[in-house]
Amino acid sequence: MDPLIEPIRAASRQLVRELGFLRPGLAGTELPPSAVHALIALGQGERLTAQRLAGLLGLEKSSISRMLRKLVEAGLVAETPDPGDARAKQLALTAAGAARLEAIHGFARRQVAAALARLPDGAGETVRQGLSLYAEALGAERHRPARIEIRAGWQPGLLGRMLSLQAAHYARHHGFGAAFESVVGRGMADFCGRLGSGKNRLWGAWQSGMPEALGGIAIDGEDLGEGRAHLRWFILAEAARGSGTGQRLLAEALAFVDAEGFSETRLWTLRGLEAARRLYEAAGFSLAEEFQGDQWGRVVTEQVWVRPRP
Template sequence: MSIPQPSPYLHPIRDASRHLVRELGFMGNTLAGTDLPPSAVHALIEIGDRHVDTAAELCSVLNLEKSSVSRMLNKLIKAGELATQASPRDAREKILRLTAQGRETLAGINRFADRQVLTALAQLPADASVGIADGLQSYATALRAHRLGETPVSAAPIEIVSGYLPGFTARTLEMHMQYYSRTVGFGAFFEAAVGAALADLAGRLSNPLNQTWSALKGDRIVGSVSIDGETLGGNRAHLRAFIIDDSLRGGGIGRQLLNRAVSFCDENAFDETHLWTFKGLDAARHLYESVGFALAEEQPGTQWGQLMTEQLFIRRPVAPN
């Protein structure tokens, strides 16, 4: 039997998980600015905000043994945070309710937690919240599904759509800058050049030889590629602005976009499709070569604002047998 290869994200995820536990305060005896242990804080949240109202439900939600939950609830009742009442469903069952004191405690917990999250998000780019929320929710759901032997709910599907979309130029430029500023150090020159090229192409999409494709997750653009079929001349197309959101790299979205782009070139019978890139982007090069591009030229250049080994890849349609 083959052994699954570990994900390259394995250790980063483990490291981040440990740091989350520490930074959120779970290593201490109390949590969220209260004198309560983490399990009791979570119990108040589930009872007050999520309407979990029985000890049995808490056992499942909190992933704790019955005896541990029973001891914790007794302490909260004695502390005046919780009260119980007979269940109309089952006389043997007790319904859990927050007291006035418990509601006040919960309000303080929520203020503490909101401030903790908002303070952290304020140090990140404005659009980071979406990726963090999606990633944490998916990861938490998958962990719970594994524990309970359930099938996790699939993430929102990615849809590939063609043509102009509102915000196409801004979002495509944003993804370029997020990736290339971090990995290569490109700055204002690169941003201005890519922004101008995208704006120019957007104004020419009415030409049937030009087209753009966007990968959508919900209503958010998470990938893009374009074909400019008029500026090179000589029945040559120019593949431009290929980019995938950092959170989706390696998931096959790039291949889907490239397949749509090269299919468009074949349908329009272009003799060649050109793309310019630079040496060192090995994952992207593998994708280009997988759809038929081959390295044609390689030389030093500064078209992106700093000296790079620039590369021209060319794809020619395969002649039918």
Template sequence: MPVESSELIQQLRQASRQMVRELGFMQATLAATDYPPSAVHALLEIGQGHAVTGGDLVTLLGLEKSSVSRLVRKLVEAGEISEQADARDARSKRLQLSAQGRRTLAGIERFAQAQVAAALGHLSADQQRRASTGIADYARALRAARLGEVPEAPEGWSIARGYRPGVIGRIAEMHARYYADLAGFGQPFESLVARDMAELMGRLHNPRNEVWVALRGERIVGSIAIDGEGEGDEAILRCFILDAAARGQGLGRRLLVEALAFCDQWGFAATLLWTFKGLDAARALYEEQGFVLVQEQVGEQWGAAVTEQCFVRARRAERDTIR
């Protein structure tokens, strides 16, 4: 989407500078700790499970590998975190908070909660909602620009995360209509999708599980979900579908990028998906994002005989090693 005006850019720059100052990032330490902002953010990401390796911190914090290595070493020496050998990858070390680190994180959380709550007290309920949505959208856009990710959804369309009323039925409907025309799947397939989605939606309290939807206004026109409770610390990509009216807008790629960024943040051992032979456009999109076909078999679990395919995307560190 083109930028509306240079005035808008100036307004956002001014607001960004003011936020940096008001949040305390110009100080040598942050959040009532003895640590600089980079260390505070590292503790937050490790404690919340978003960063389990130094490589995760490189991506999340936007720092050089050498800077992250020094940062991790200082936090280890300070007794805030520990490094554990990764049983699946001898070249990688998993990061976790120590008891001291958990106490430090609790103090950071208390400070930040109070700081944000005090600021929100100066806004109306509507202003609070708009501030939350606007800041989140802008932060995602900044990250996407830094990492060279696919831009946000085009004007009039949007991507939303989390459960919303009607999502189970709408996802089942989109699957049923698409695969009835494509492969002749009928009632057993629609019932299977609805049952599986209802079961997964009941587990969204686990932060390792998530669902995203593409929206046209308030209407759900696409979906993707991650089941983070697979065997062997694997994530399962599920319910990836677009309504006919939503195709050709780049929304499928946007949904997939969102879901895989979530998988990278959690550091799953791998992400896998099951589909079937003949979906060439979808396969090209999967392979573009690092998936590799590892298994084929004839099956009828979806209501008709098809050649089922399993694609796997390795953990980010392993993909980087291969490249």
């Protein structure tokens, strides 16, 4: 073992203690460390959503959601609709949040200045360089892309996982309930019984070392008839969005469609899903029909997208 490892670990623990991360009232506030770092990130001028903030801070989306809710209730952060994605909200500091952030910066600057004053001449630059190099090395390890594998065909638990992701996503973002889950579940059960046909195929995405699928997609080549393929149940866990996994799943499905010679591919979705719309348009789909429907338990605007055989 490298003899530097344990001394660096010990110094890192001491740094955490001396900066106050283990004590209440970080940076002279009543806020927990995650909230202090969130205010600092929001104060840097970049437009952030909850998902982007979660990635910057290395936190789970659920933890970010709870923390943001408290910051909004405290009047420190405001949420506004994201014009590029109807499902997301842009975050910004309020006037009170900006004032709180300035107090945090003032506290931290005084803390660092006091420590630097105790160092020998020239040692401050050594500290800066060492901390920067160490932080960058740790960050490079954390942000190393996880290997995501696409597997074709039935896999134990894949359809169940896709149903769970569908139910949770559409309940959270569209208010769908048991009726939606029931309709999707019946369709999946019927499809599962027809997977032996060469016209039907299923794909899932797995992150290396993780037991649960990140999501999946299906091509049903029989339920529409007339040589048309039905793209169904395309879903990804929120943690996997933006990783390119959705494009890979869609590409696998459409390569199968083209190889099997289907005349066209159709999919049904809802109006307002801008990220999905851009993905479908890039793959050659165009909007063919829009109508009001209530099969999911409430009236929504449904869309039919069609991709002709290239």
